[in-house]
Amino acid sequence: MEPVISTTLMTPVILSGGSGTRLWPLSRSQRPKQLLALTGERTMLQMTAERCPEGDMFGPAIIVTNALHAEEIARQMLDCPPAAMILEPAGRNTAPAIALAALVAEPEALLLVMPSDHVIEDVPAFHAAIRAAMPLVTDGWLITFGITPDKPETGYGYIRRGDEIAPGVHKVEAFVEKPDTARAAAYLAEGCYNWNGGIFLFRADAFLAALEQFEPAMLASARAALDGAEREGTTIRPEAAAFLACRSESIDYAVMERAERVAVVPVEMGWSDVGSWDALHALGMADDSGNVLHGDVVTIDSSDCLVRSEGPVVTLAGVQDLIVVATRDAVMILPRGSSQDVKKIVEKLKEKGHRTLDIPY
Amino acid sequence: MEPVISTTLMTPVILSGGSGTRLWPLSRSQRPKQLLALTGERTMLQMTAERCPEGDMFGPAIIVTNALHAEEIARQMLDCPPAAMILEPAGRNTAPAIALAALVAEPEALLLVMPSDHVIEDVPAFHAAIRAAMPLVTDGWLITFGITPDKPETGYGYIRRGDEIAPGVHKVEAFVEKPDTARAAAYLAEGCYNWNGGIFLFRADAFLAALEQFEPAMLASARAALDGAEREGTTIRPEAAAFLACRSESIDYAVMERAERVAVVPVEMGWSDVGSWDALHALGMADDSGNVLHGDVVTIDSSDCLVRSEGPVVTLAGVQDLIVVATRDAVMILPRGSSQDVKKIVEKLKEKGHRTLDIPY
Numbered sequence: 001m002e003p004v005i006s007t008t009l010m011t012p013v014i015l016s017g018g019s020g021t022r023l024w025p026l027s028r029s030q031r032p033k034q035l036l037a038l039t040g041e042r043t044m045l046q047m048t049a050e051r052c053p054e055g056d057m058f059g060p061a062i063i064v065t066n067a068l069h070a071e072e073i074a075r076q077m078l079d080c081p082p083a084a085m086i087l088e089p090a091g092r093n094t095a096p097a098i099a100l101a102a103l104v105a106e107p108e109a110l111l112l113v114m115p116s117d118h119v120i121e122d123v124p125a126f127h128a129a130i131r132a133a134m135p136l137v138t139d140g141w142l143i144t145f146g147i148t149p150d151k152p153e154t155g156y157g158y159i160r161r162g163d164e165i166a167p168g169v170h171k172v173e174a175f176v177e178k179p180d181t182a183r184a185a186a187y188l189a190e191g192c193y194n195w196n197g198g199i200f201l202f203r204a205d206a207f208l209a210a211l212e213q214f215e216p217a218m219l220a221s222a223r224a225a226l227d228g229a230e231r232e233g234t235t236i237r238p239e240a241a242a243f244l245a246c247r248s249e250s251i252d253y254a255v256m257e258r259a260e261r262v263a264v265v266p267v268e269m270g271w272s273d274v275g276s277w278d279a280l281h282a283l284g285m286a287d288d289s290g291n292v293l294h295g296d297v298v299t300i301d302s303s304d305c306l307v308r309s310e311g312p313v314v315t316l317a318g319v320q321d322l323i324v325v326a327t328r329d330a331v332m333i334l335p336r337g338s339s340q341d342v343k344k345i346v347e348k349l350k351e352k353g354h355r356t357l358d359i360p361y
Numbered sequence: 362m363e364p365v366i367s368t369t370l371m372t373p374v375i376l377s378g379g380s381g382t383r384l385w386p387l388s389r390s391q392r393p394k395q396l397l398a399l400t401g402e403r404t405m406l407q408m409t410a411e412r413c414p415e416g417d418m419f420g421p422a423i424i425v426t427n428a429l430h431a432e433e434i435a436r437q438m439l440d441c442p443p444a445a446m447i448l449e450p451a452g453r454n455t456a457p458a459i460a461l462a463a464l465v466a467e468p469e470a471l472l473l474v475m476p477s478d479h480v481i482e483d484v485p486a487f488h489a490a491i492r493a494a495m496p497l498v499t500d501g502w503l504i505t506f507g508i509t510p511d512k513p514e515t516g517y518g519y520i521r522r523g524d525e526i527a528p529g530v531h532k533v534e535a536f537v538e539k540p541d542t543a544r545a546a547a548y549l550a551e552g553c554y555n556w557n558g559g560i561f562l563f564r565a566d567a568f569l570a571a572l573e574q575f576e577p578a579m580l581a582s583a584r585a586a587l588d589g590a591e592r593e594g595t596t597i598r599p600e601a602a603a604f605l606a607c608r609s610e611s612i613d614y615a616v617m618e619r620a621e622r623v624a625v626v627p628v629e630m631g632w633s634d635v636g637s638w639d640a641l642h643a644l645g646m647a648d649d650s651g652n653v654l655h656g657d658v659v660t661i662d663s664s665d666c667l668v669r670s671e672g673p674v675v676t677l678a679g680v681q682d683l684i685v686v687a688t689r690d691a692v693m694i695l696p697r698g699s700s701q702d703v704k705k706i707v708e709k710l711k712e713k714g715h716r717t718l719d720i721p722y
Binding site: 334 | 659661670673678679683685690693695699705709710713715717
């Protein structure tokens with residue numbers, strides 16, 4: 001294995017493994033959220049890449065993705081081709097994916113690991129947080145970025161901050177599971193918690209050393225998968241059997257919660273994981289009636305709705321607080337505030353073996 | 362003009378001139394309500410024709426329709442081909458349409474004039490009402506069928522019954538305009554009113570004599586249109602300029618409200634003009650949650666909705682009392698009880714010159 005990445009710049013590692021159905025009927029197994037233009041004209045993946053443009057601060061990215069989406073990702077990344085595109089035969093959660101990226105990079109490479117489907121509105125704040133982390137990163141610490149919470153969210157893990165060990169950087173006292181509403185409110189009130197946004201920064205060798213310590217079998221499997229990989233240009237196809245032998249595990253459980261030198265940089269940067277249609281309503285530009293509309297939509301006497309069409313004309317008259325999403329082959333309607341029920345809908349469609357779950361609209 | 366219709370049987374005259382948009386997005390200018398299968402597998406037109414099957418009571422029908430729909434109507438009537446299909450170059454309301462049919466029929470023909478887009482659930486009751494009317498019809502009276510009202514409907518004209526002049530047949534005391542809610546409630550309470558369902562029975566010559574008396578110019582124009590008609594098999598295309606010279610007028614205004622010998626047969630026959638999506642909810646078979654569903658629909662924790670899909674899967678979770686109608690190119694959502702707002706939607710789409718108003722889905 002020859003290392004392919006320079007150490008003079010940070011290397012964005014973009015994780016595009018998600019196959020989320022929380023944004024059905026737009027997201028499909030063959031066209032997950034990160035490949036959709038949900039908040040503007042560019043896709044979530046493109047906006048993630050553009051947040052870390054090649055230049056003084058960042059080198060070209062490593063993308064780790066499900067092999068299913070390779071072609072579409074290559075198409076979307078034409079403007080900023082990655083240094084490597086690692087194609088997983090199937091998802092094994094974030095720890096094995098990051099292991100592949102760390103093994104492909106040079107040992108001293110600075111890896112900025114990011115989900116491919118988040119929104120960050122204040123990019124300068126993000127970059128400032130990265131810079132704040134640098135002294136500790138070069139010293140071998142594993143850094144996570146902690147989102148400043150603004151509501152008692154129960155859908156995220158939390159990070160309890162310890163002492164400030166460098167300007168703007170705190171030792172992590174504990175990673176905390178997704179709380180119930182009461183506990184989430186307490187965390188918010190206490191003021192020393194951040195949301196775990198799933199964005200990490202570390203040297204490749206520091207991460208690999210921790211993985212060696214806590215998940216040696218996973219590291220060995222990832223190494224074997226790369227030893228047997230097929231390579232074509234910048235595309236790397238790890239050997240399937242070896243990679244699939246990796247335990248499916250998140251970086252949080254596998255490494256971050258167990259390692260010693262783990263720090264958090266709290267940051268307020270207009271972050272959203274765009275995890276639901278309700279989140280998209282909050283992110284969108286509302287009209288005078290509180291409606292966030294996208295596509296061919298006609299509203300009459302309707303307010304506070306999120307309506308999105310990818311084709312058919314959608315008309316609403318006299319309704320409030322609805323989420324309506326329409327494609328040529330599917331229409332989803334639910335009240336605002338209950339967009340977690342998309343899961344129930346998708347489950348029911350799965351039971352029926354409904355085709356709209358898979359094929360792109 | 363040679364008469365084409367026998368006088369030994371009644372001749373159904375089916376008026377298919379409607380281009381209603383009250384059932385958008387299903388009804389379109391090129392595929393109006395009567396050409397749709399709304400309440401079962403057969404279209405409204407087919408069900409209208411099948412209500413008066415050729416046999417002891419009825420001969421073949423005369424259909425008067427907009428020329429636009431000729432091909433589709435011929436297709437739908439393959440099983441019971443009409444004696445004549447009269448193609449209007451454009452609609453001139455019911456009086457000129459019925460004039461054409463009466464002129465094409467023999468003078469003594471018994472014309473049973475019916476809209477093509479109504480539901481009658483109790484056909485034996487309808488036939489019994491027709492039989493009750495026969496003595497007066499043969500004697501030259503103009504008969505209308507009065508629907509027994511079961512709610513203070515403001516969308517229909519009313520008929521005030523006078524004396525019973527034959528068993529089950531009353532002289533019409535007055536035709537009454539669509540009332541406001543208070544007046545409609547009073548009519549319902551008074552008990553001597555029926556809805557004007559737009560179904561008529563008379564001898565062709567009796568109708569033409571009345572038309573000669575009250576609308577001589579209209580009759581002359583209709584006659585001229587037929588004199589100059591193109592005929593091909595049973596298809597008759599009246600000469601356009603002559604027909605378009607007819608004043609656009611309903612049979613009610615042109616004849617029924619002005620003629621002397623006009624009688625009404627009150628009848629309770631499960632009638633509906635299917636004039637709105639709310640009417641279709643009332644006509645449909647509801648599930649245990651009060652939902653009336655048609656097509657590929659998935660509901661979760663939803664009740665009392667009308668959901669109809671002509672293609673896309675439509676999913677609802679946690680909503681109540683919604684009307685949702687979806688085709689591949691249009692989705693309409695409004696609360697139950699406000700389906701008259703379809704008009705507002707259609708108006709707004711017209712302003713935009715939206716294509717979904719015209720082309721069939």
